Amino acid sequence: MQPPLSIPAPKPRRSARARYLLSYARSLVFTNLLIYFYTAVCGTVSLLGSIFDAEGRWQHACARTWSWLILKTSGIRVRVEGLEHVKPGETTIYCVNHQSAMDIPVLFASLPVQFRFVAKRSLFNLPFMGWHLRRSGHIPVDRDRPQQAMKSMKKVAQEIREGKSVLLFPEGHRSRNGQLLPFKAGSFYIAILAGVPIVPITVNGTPYVLKPDTYHVRAGQTEMIVHPAISTQGLTLHDVDALSRKVKDAIASRFVAAEE
Numbered sequence: 697m698q699p700p701l702s703i704p705a706p707k708p709r710r711s712a713r714a715r716y717l718l719s720y721a722r723s724l725v726f727t728n729l730l731i732y733f734y735t736a737v738c739g740t741v742s743l744l745g746s747i748f749d750a751e752g753r754w755q756h757a758c759a760r761t762w763s764w765l766i767l768k769t770s771g772i773r774v775r776v777e778g779l780e781h782v783k784p785g786e787t788t789i790y791c792v793n794h795q796s797a798m799d800i801p802v803l804f805a806s807l808p809v810q811f812r813f814v815a816k817r818s819l820f821n822l823p824f825m826g827w828h829l830r831r832s833g834h835i836p837v838d839r840d841r842p843q844q845a846m847k848s849m850k851k852v853a854q855e856i857r858e859g860k861s862v863l864l865f866p867e868g869h870r871s872r873n874g875q876l877l878p879f880k881a882g883s884f885y886i887a888i889l890a891g892v893p894i895v896p897i898t899v900n901g902t903p904y905v906l907k908p909d910t911y912h913v914r915a916g917q918t919e920m921i922v923h924p925a926i927s928t929q930g931l932t933l934h935d936v937d938a939l940s941r942k943v944k945d946a947i948a949s950r951f952v953a954a955e956e
Contacts, residue, residue, distance in 0.1 A: 723913045730769050731913070738762035739828055752833030756810055759832070763801035771915025772798065772905045776806050778922030781895060784809050787859050788925070789887050789894045791943050793876055794865035795954060796902035798918070803863065803899070806920045811861045814852055814886075835862065837882075849882055853889035866943065870908050874954030876944070884939045888932065893925040894939070896946035903954035921950045 742758035749755070767774065782788075790811060792803065813829075817836040820826040829836075835852050838844035856862055866884070867877040887894050901918035923946040931939060 719914045720912045724911060727770055727913045728911055731766055734762050734765045734769075738765075742828055743831060746831035752812065752831070753810060755828070755832035756804075759804045763804035766798075766801045767805055770905065770913045772802075773915075773917050774802055774806050775917065775919040776922075777919065778924075779808065781922045781924050782807065782809055783925075786861075787856060787892050788861045789856065789883075789890065789892055790861070790863040790897055791866050791883060791894050791947070792863060792897040792899055793871075793947050793951060794867050794869065795871045795874065795899070796906045796908055797870070798902040798906040798913075799865075799870075799899050802902060802918055802920055803897075807863075807897075807922075809861060811863045814862050814864050817848070833860070835860075845882065849886050850889060853886050856886070856890035856892055866940070872908050874903060876948055876951060879940045879944050881936050881940060884936045884943070885933065887928050887939065888936065891928055893927050894943055895925045896923040896943050897921065898923070898947045898950045900950070900952040901954075923947070923949075 738758045738761055742755045745754035745758065746752075766772075788809075788811075790807070792799065812832070813834045814837050815829060815834055817838050820829050820834075820836045835855060837848040837852060852862065864883045864886070866879040868880045869877075871877050884894075898921040899918065900921075901916060904914075905916040905918060906913050926939070926942055926946070928939065
């Protein structure tokens with residue numbers, strides 16, 4: 697087991713403030729511009745490649761390249777633990793805590809399997825991003841209308857049963873306070889309907905390298921910890937809450953709260 701992720705010790709206030717401002721300036725005039733460039737190039741290559749690959753494997757490879765470039769350019773390191781719990785030939789639901797937009801590059805670059813995101817339907821309506829999501833095989837789900845949400849979750853479960861591994865953020869959106877948010881029942885409803893194992897994953901350190909709702913990308917240490925799979929065999933919809941608690945307990949067992 698790796699030692700827990702350490703939080704950088706505080707520096708003297710004045711020098712820390714100066715370093716912070718310089719770091720933010722570098723992010724705005726250098727790192728962010730390169731990230732936009734990588735996004736444009738890799739997104740275009742991904743969309744063009746989708747003409748020849750309807751399954752999304754080419755697009756996933758482009759996303760991994762995009763993620764690797766972002767992490768290397770930003771000086772973000774990822775410590776990975778527990779990859780023995782990842783079974784490449786097995787259809788799986790990966791449940792991950794969500795604190796920062798940098799979670800996505802960390803996961804793409806570090807999880808050595810094909811997977812698709814389950815994302816809110818409104819993202820699929822955006823120009824360019826929506827095209828990429830659809831052509832890559834990611835799955836839209838309705839969240840705002842209960843009747844449509846139920847139909848969406850059943851459709852997701854069907855796609856999983858047909859062999860598509862997916863990644864879910866059971867909190868529903870990014871945490872802004874550095875703590876784990878309550879887990880929504882929908883992820884576990886899908887898992888029980890699909891009847892495939894859930895692999896919980898804890899991601900730490902991403903709010904430091906990219907604080908939510910800012911453009912400040914900075915170098916730092918992150919980690920991705922993969923936990924043993926949790927079976928859904930024999931469970932019914934009455935077990936949704938118990939399954940949610942079990943997955944949350946696994947993620948929380950190695951979770952390091954971020955400072956606000």
